[in-house]
Amino acid sequence: MEKHKSKYRWVVFASVLFAYFLIVSQRTAPGLITDQLMKDFGVTAAAIGLLASVQFFAYASLQVPIGILSDRFGPNVFLIAGTLLNGAGTLLYSFAPNEYVLFAARLLVGFGDATIWINVVIILSQWFKVNEFVKLLGIAGMSGSFGFLLATVPFSIWISNWGWRVPFFAVGVILTILGILLYLILIWQPKRMGIVSKVSSRKKNPREKSVSILKRVFSDRQAWATFFCHFGLVGTYVGFIGTWAVPYGMDMYELTRSESSQLIMIGLIGAIIGAPLMSWISGRFGSIKRPYLFAHSIVFLGWAAFLIFKGQPPYPLLIVLFLIMGYGNGASTLTFAIVRQSFDIKDVGVISGFANTGGFLSAVLLPFIFGRVLDSFKDGYRYGFMIPVVFSLIGLIGAALIKDKAHERKKPTEMAV
Numbered sequence: 001m002e003k004h005k006s007k008y009r010w011v012v013f014a015s016v017l018f019a020y021f022l023i024v025s026q027r028t029a030p031g032l033i034t035d036q037l038m039k040d041f042g043v044t045a046a047a048i049g050l051l052a053s054v055q056f057f058a059y060a061s062l063q064v065p066i067g068i069l070s071d072r073f074g075p076n077v078f079l080i081a082g083t084l085l086n087g088a089g090t091l092l093y094s095f096a097p098n099e100y101v102l103f104a105a106r107l108l109v110g111f112g113d114a115t116i117w118i119n120v121v122i123i124l125s126q127w128f129k130v131n132e133f134v135k136l137l138g139i140a141g142m143s144g145s146f147g148f149l150l151a152t153v154p155f156s157i158w159i160s161n162w163g164w165r166v167p168f169f170a171v172g173v174i175l176t177i178l179g180i181l182l183y184l185i186l187i188w189q190p191k192r193m194g195i196v197s198k199v200s201s202r203k204k205n206p207r208e209k210s211v212s213i214l215k216r217v218f219s220d221r222q223a224w225a226t227f228f229c230h231f232g233l234v235g236t237y238v239g240f241i242g243t244w245a246v247p248y249g250m251d252m253y254e255l256t257r258s259e260s261s262q263l264i265m266i267g268l269i270g271a272i273i274g275a276p277l278m279s280w281i282s283g284r285f286g287s288i289k290r291p292y293l294f295a296h297s298i299v300f301l302g303w304a305a306f307l308i309f310k311g312q313p314p315y316p317l318l319i320v321l322f323l324i325m326g327y328g329n330g331a332s333t334l335t336f337a338i339v340r341q342s343f344d345i346k347d348v349g350v351i352s353g354f355a356n357t358g359g360f361l362s363a364v365l366l367p368f369i370f371g372r373v374l375d376s377f378k379d380g381y382r383y384g385f386m387i388p389v390v391f392s393l394i395g396l397i398g399a400a401l402i403k404d405k406a407h408e409r410k411k412p413t414e415m416a417v
Helices: 009-041 045-073 076-095 099-113 116-127 130-150 153-162 165-193 198-204 210-218 221-241 245-253 257-285 289-308 315-331 334-342 345-376 380-384 386-401
Strands: none
Touching: 009 045, 009 076, 009 099, 009 116, 009 130, 009 153, 009 165, 009 221, 009 245, 009 257, 045 076, 045 099, 045 116, 045 210, 045 221, 045 345, 076 099, 076 116, 076 165, 116 130, 116 334, 116 345, 130 153, 130 257, 130 315, 130 334, 153 165, 153 257, 210 345, 221 257, 221 289, 221 315, 221 334, 221 345, 221 386, 245 257, 245 380, 257 289, 257 315, 257 334, 289 315, 289 334, 289 386, 334 345, 345 380, 345 386, 380 386
16 A cells, blocks of 8 residues: 555654654744743853754754765654654753753754654655645644744743743653654554555665765755745744744733743744645646745845844834744745645655755854843843844745646656655
């Protein structure tokens, strides 16, 4: 039985999306306890920014290598290993006695997280047809937004009632068990059922050298366009939401931790709506570039509004701005629709990894630079918002560089990786 014809593909779809949902929650959950970590461990804002950045640095640095390896050896083992590493890192974080163990734990989580999205994309491209794949990308992006949502009010309430260590310990245990279940779902059960990919024989062909693959990627304008697009949308959102959004609400608007996490939840509503909505609009227009260019434009204007109001826009406008930031992050799933549309199926992993590198390179840079600005200026937030403005402008340039193509309807046999 072939993968894209099997009903079992929906079991695979649900399981990998649940893994993505839970892992994404741990990208931003530490942002809920930024002030507590500064108090408990006696560290500066710059150190907290570096703590967030080290996770995203590990993530960004591994995107292209993981893409190459996943294209070559298959995505299942990397998704399983990444989930287990996330579980181990989250458990270590919950036990951390000092800031050095915190750094080691977040580095471990970053290594695990680096394997997740790329391999979710490849697994979906293996199990589903092209027309299904583009639609399901929007749902996959929405599941990630629900993961971010988990790390707002629900996680904040959990932390308020139990302290911050117990919730992280519990999630670490769940992730470890999930890694074992993924082995059974992705490897053991399909073998038992005789579900195969049509192009498994491709492994017998001579493998292209990694250097040749990288040269081809780095010389391709479309690949760089996806890199810049993700740099502008994902890193600005994840970098700010994951580290500074909660303390920003508490410092600038005198909100409680729970109220600040509600602001983040508003942004996540935008992200939840943005992913499927942009996939639908793209399908209706038969174009990815035009709706994506629009998304980048309003995100740039949204960040610019923070500068115009000197870091403290009126509260009703602040709600709209958080919705816009979230919408842009949800729209970023179109990056991978561009990748699937523009490149040979054998390069989906490495190009997806390259694009993802852009997003998390900005997520590495923004928290640390933002923290340094906060430490250096009394009116730090006012000047700190210059960073996402510049980053989102780079994303807008990337969207303008995209070479749009009509949606292609390929034969089902072309879907397997």
